[in-house]
Amino acid sequence: MLRAATAQDALCIGVLATQVFLDTYATTGIRPSLAREVLEHLSPNAISELLSLPGTSFIVAESSEHMVGFVQLTFGSAQELVASEFPAELDRLYVLGRFSGKGIGKTLLHQAEHLAASRGASTLWLTAWVGNQRALSFYASQGYKDIGATMYAFQGEEYENRVFVKALHAQTAT
16 A cells, blocks of 8 residues: 655654665665764654655555555755756655565555656656666666766765656646
């Protein structure tokens, strides 16, 4: 089941995001920089702040009343490689590892595309870490075009990411 996130979801989104982030990026263990990044950007308080922003939306996926994934969008977020008058950024698409391969990520992505288009976005863009081959392959398989490299910096460290973009089709109001 998919639904729009509410303020009450901050705790579960934060914990789910922490687990997926560490499973993806802490493949050789935890360092202080990773720990600080998680606490600063994925804590329930940080997620609560994001949920309150008018240009940010979250969609959560649930199975048997348990959160198993989410997608985060920011409307009007620009990226220098993305030529679009009305862009939206897919900030995060996180699905718990044990639920991978069940179509949840694809369903969340399609719902994010629909939401972005319904709010007037002409383009959806995202970045994916070059070390995350599963994400790179996934977005390419969903029609996203790799348009170049960008660097993601946190805690004084930089990591190469690829920028992906997809044109969205306008949604007609019903």
